[in-house]
Amino acid sequence: MAGLAVIAAGGLFFDDRTVLGEGVWLKPLKFAVSFALYTITLAWMTGRAERWRRTVRGIGTVTVALFVVPEISIITFQAVRGQRSHFNVSTVFNDVLVKAMGGAAYAGWAMTLLLGVFLLWQRRVDRPLAWSIPIGLFVSLAGMSIGYLMTSPTAAQQRGLDAGEHPATLGAHSVGVLDGGAGLPLTDWAADGGDLRISHFVGLHALQLLPLSAVVLGLLARRVALLRGEGTRTALVVVGGAGHAGLTALLLWQAERGQPLLEPDRLTLTAGVCLAGSVVAGVVAVLVTAAVRAGRGSPGW
Incomplete structure (x- = not known):
């Protein structure tokens, strides 16, 4: 490759x-x-x-x-x-x-x-990595599955099929616009409509990002006392996995509504803020719990 x-x-x-x-x-x-x-x-x-x-x-x-x-x-x-x-x-x-x-x-x-x-x-492997690998794999599988949505005929293609025509293309990655229109730099994701490839890409690469996050947390644990408990790092990995899955779903929802990535409406922004807030709240809850346990002399979760 x-x-x-x-x-x-x-x-x-x-x-x-x-x-x-x-x-x-x-x-x-x-x-x-x-x-x-x-x-x-x-x-x-x-x-x-x-x-x-x-x-x-x-x-x-x-x-x-x-x-x-x-x-x-x-x-x-x-x-x-x-x-x-x-x-x-x-x-x-x-x-x-x-x-x-x-x-x-x-x-x-x-x-x-x-x-x-x-x-x-x-x-x-240790517990954080043991959890990150299957979570990453299953979120990645969800991202792969989005490819199936691209194979369905668009409304225009379906009308042609119903009329007995033979379209040159069946399926599309863009929503609300034709494939091949204005695209974002490098990726060429649709700039004026929804694009299913975005959520497909984000979900697919959970396979790398979640195990990598577990490795990084392990390295940080050498310097940050709150992260030394395997239970704490495992909980953070689970929160991160849930956040990654949520982001994949949010991007899919945005694309299915024909909305460009860089032009989210108020509803998409609200959902994004709620998702980010939930992840931050989860991280804070895990770290606060770890701090309380450390103050009590508990070895960890």
Whole structure:
């Protein structure tokens, strides 16, 4: 994936072809970086396995193969052809490629879920990390699931299907606007409407952020007395996981209402403030409890 990212970055520089207004190599670049993070994290997680090692590593290998071989290969192949990879049913061949990517994504989702179940029963890591891994996996699975919403025909596409037409595309990531319109820098997320890719991205990368937060809390515990109890750090990880899941849901809700990321209405802002306040309140409650226990000489939660 790192090698593909370099090639795709070079493609953006030397290849001026575009699909829906963006360079043909932008999608392979984004997917390569995303899957590089995913596979590195997955390798690290399977390396923590103490029980059923061979099974866990086998599941991890199959999971990566299902995501990388069909999906990344087809995305790159379509970039070489100058074709749109997702939602492209303009020809029988393109339709087959879309279905192959979709089937691989479903199978990869199921294998990730299976891996999460096996990782729930590992004992090699400390409690904060032991909680962060499955929480991160399951929030990530929720983020992956948002991809399914993109495959449903839009209202205009459905009208065409009902009329017996054969649309060139089926599905979309934008809501309220057409794919390929004005986009945010680098990500190309819709700037004038909702975009399901935002919540998809945020949810997916809980897989990295939650275990990383547990590791950072462990490092901080060497200097901050309140964080030395494993129970305290575990509670903070759970609060963080709930907050990450809430943010994913909030971004999905915003996108489904056709609202641009940077133009939230009052209702979205209110929900965001409530979510942030709940997370802050949870963190404060955990730290206050830890301080009270420390004052009483309790060893921790």
